[in-house]
Amino acid sequence: MKILMVCLGNICRSPMAEGVLRHLAAVRGLELTIDSAGTSNYHVGDAPDRRARAAMKRKGMDIDSLRGRQVRVEDFHHFDRILAMDASNLADLRDLAPDKAAAAKVRLLLEHAPQLPWREVPDPYYGGEEGFDQVFDMLLTACNGLLDELARPH
Numbered sequence: 316m317k318i319l320m321v322c323l324g325n326i327c328r329s330p331m332a333e334g335v336l337r338h339l340a341a342v343r344g345l346e347l348t349i350d351s352a353g354t355s356n357y358h359v360g361d362a363p364d365r366r367a368r369a370a371m372k373r374k375g376m377d378i379d380s381l382r383g384r385q386v387r388v389e390d391f392h393h394f395d396r397i398l399a400m401d402a403s404n405l406a407d408l409r410d411l412a413p414d415k416a417a418a419a420k421v422r423l424l425l426e427h428a429p430q431l432p433w434r435e436v437p438d439p440y441y442g443g444e445e446g447f448d449q450v451f452d453m454l455l456t457a458c459n460g461l462l463d464e465l466a467r468p469h
C-alpha cells in the first residue's frame with residue numbers, strides 16, 4: 316500500500332501527516348510506502364516549517380529531513396491513496412488526475428476521522444504555534460483511523 320499526503324505548500328500539514336503516519340505504521344509493524352507533496356511549487360526543496368518541526372518534536376517525531384516537492388501526474392500511477400488536507404487541495408488534485416480511476420484515489424484525509432467535527436485540516440501557516448498542535452491532534456486521529464481501516468478485512 317502506497318499513500319501520499321498532500322497540502323498546498325508541503326511544509327506544514329502534509330509533512331506532519333507523513334511523519335505521523337510513518338510513526339504509527341512503525342509502531343504497528345506495517346510496511347507502507349508513505350510520502351507527501353504540495354499542489355503548489357512555492358516551497359520545493361524546503362525543509363518543513365520550523366513550527367511544524369517543533370510541534371512534531373514535542374510528540375517525539377522528527378520530520379527535519381523531509382523536503383518540499385510538488386505533486387506530479389506520475390504520483391497518480393504510483394500511489395494507491397492520495398489524501399488531501401482540505402477541499403482546495405482535493406479540487407486541485409482531481410483537476411490534475413489523468414483519468415477517472417486516478418481521480419477516485421483522491422480523498423480528504425479527515426474522511427478517516429468521522430468522529431471529529433471537521434472535514435478539513437486547516438492551514439496553520441499564518442497562525443501561531445497552537446495551530447500546529449491542533450493540526451497534529453487531527454492528523455493523529457485520522458492516521459489511526461486510516462490504519463484501522465487498512466487492517467480491517469475487505
Ligand code: 4NP
Pocket residue numbers: 322323324325326327328329357358438439440
Ligand atoms: P501547508 O501550509 O499547505 O500546510 O504546507 C502552507 C505553507 C506555505 C504556504 C501556504 C500554506 N504559502 O503560501 O507559502
